[in-house]
Amino acid sequence: MQVDIIRDMSSPRFHSRQDWILASQFRPEAEAAFCAQLEKRILTLADSSKKPPAVIFDLDSTLYEVCPRTHLILREAADSLSRGLPGPVKRAFNSLLESQVGYSISDTFQNLGLPLQSPTIQKAWTKIKGFWFDRFFSNEYLKHDRPYLLAPEFVTRLHKKGAHILYLTGRHDEKMRIGTLDCLERDGFPVGDPRVLLRMKTGTSPDDAAFKARVARAWGERFNVLACFENEPRNLIRLQSALPKSMAVFVNTVCSDKRTRPGNRLFHLKLFPKLSHS
Numbered sequence: 076m077q078v079d080i081i082r083d084m085s086s087p088r089f090h091s092r093q094d095w096i097l098a099s100q101f102r103p104e105a106e107a108a109f110c111a112q113l114e115k116r117i118l119t120l121a122d123s124s125k126k127p128p129a130v131i132f133d134l135d136s137t138l139y140e141v142c143p144r145t146h147l148i149l150r151e152a153a154d155s156l157s158r159g160l161p162g163p164v165k166r167a168f169n170s171l172l173e174s175q176v177g178y179s180i181s182d183t184f185q186n187l188g189l190p191l192q193s194p195t196i197q198k199a200w201t202k203i204k205g206f207w208f209d210r211f212f213s214n215e216y217l218k219h220d221r222p223y224l225l226a227p228e229f230v231t232r233l234h235k236k237g238a239h240i241l242y243l244t245g246r247h248d249e250k251m252r253i254g255t256l257d258c259l260e261r262d263g264f265p266v267g268d269p270r271v272l273l274r275m276k277t278g279t280s281p282d283d284a285a286f287k288a289r290v291a292r293a294w295g296e297r298f299n300v301l302a303c304f305e306n307e308p309r310n311l312i313r314l315q316s317a318l319p320k321s322m323a324v325f326v327n328t329v330c331s332d333k334r335t336r337p338g339n340r341l342f343h344l345k346l347f348p349k350l351s352h353s
């Protein structure tokens with residue numbers, strides 16, 4: 076099965092980004108409606124269910140905007156690598172705005188009008204990407220992330236209603252656990268509670284989608300996982316396959332250009348809803 080998926084990744088049946096969104100089928104319910112529905116199900120199941128109700132949340136670009144982290148690192152790259160960068164790259168990165176930062180370093184080069192087809196520009200891209208990679212996946216820079224509007228309130232609300240909160244992230248455990256916990260606590264997300272778990276990738280984990288599917292299947296044995304919130308189409312599709320009874324919520328922020336098959340019966344969330352008082 077896995078082999079077939081890999082072999083077929085170039086097929087027109089597989090899409091990325093906007094094409095994937097257009098090819099996917101989303102349920103008609105608005106954010107506020109399906110989030111209220113989720114809340115009700117948690118309340119109903121919290122005391123009666125054999126398996127405790129739970130909700131899975133990805134972190135990067137689902138609960139947290141990571142653009143400020145990348146922006147700072149790229150500005151530092153412009154300083155530190157200055158001598159080795161060609162003039163146009165140096166100038167562009169010296170005045171880089173947060174709004175010009177893309178999902179990937181390639182996207183940012185594109186936003187800045189720096190063509191990667193040019194060998195000189197490509198050489199600069201390799202240097203900058205290496206500089207970014209060493210810092211982006213580290214505790215030190217996580218504090219620059221920003222939670223999305225109302226995300227902490229939303230997750231806290233579900234936790235208070237009785238849900239286990241399961242953070243499932245492709246961040247590296249060894250290099251990023253301390254910074255991740257510090258930020259979650261700083262920003263008011265549920266943390267440090269027996270009903271909260273944080274699962275991160277270890278050195279030997281496979282790619283994000285396979286890792287998340289494996290963890291989600293195991294969690295499905297222990298919990299009644301009611302919903303998964305994820306910004307990356309490929310991860311979401313795998314989570315939906317692992318937990319077919321859960322609500323698969325596509326958090327439409329930014330995502331990679333990794334191709335995957337279109338989704339079916341997905342929920343679409345652009346902004347975390349302000350939940351009513353009850």
Ligand SMILES: [Mg+2]
Nearest residue numbers: 133135136306
């Ligand atoms: Mg993510």
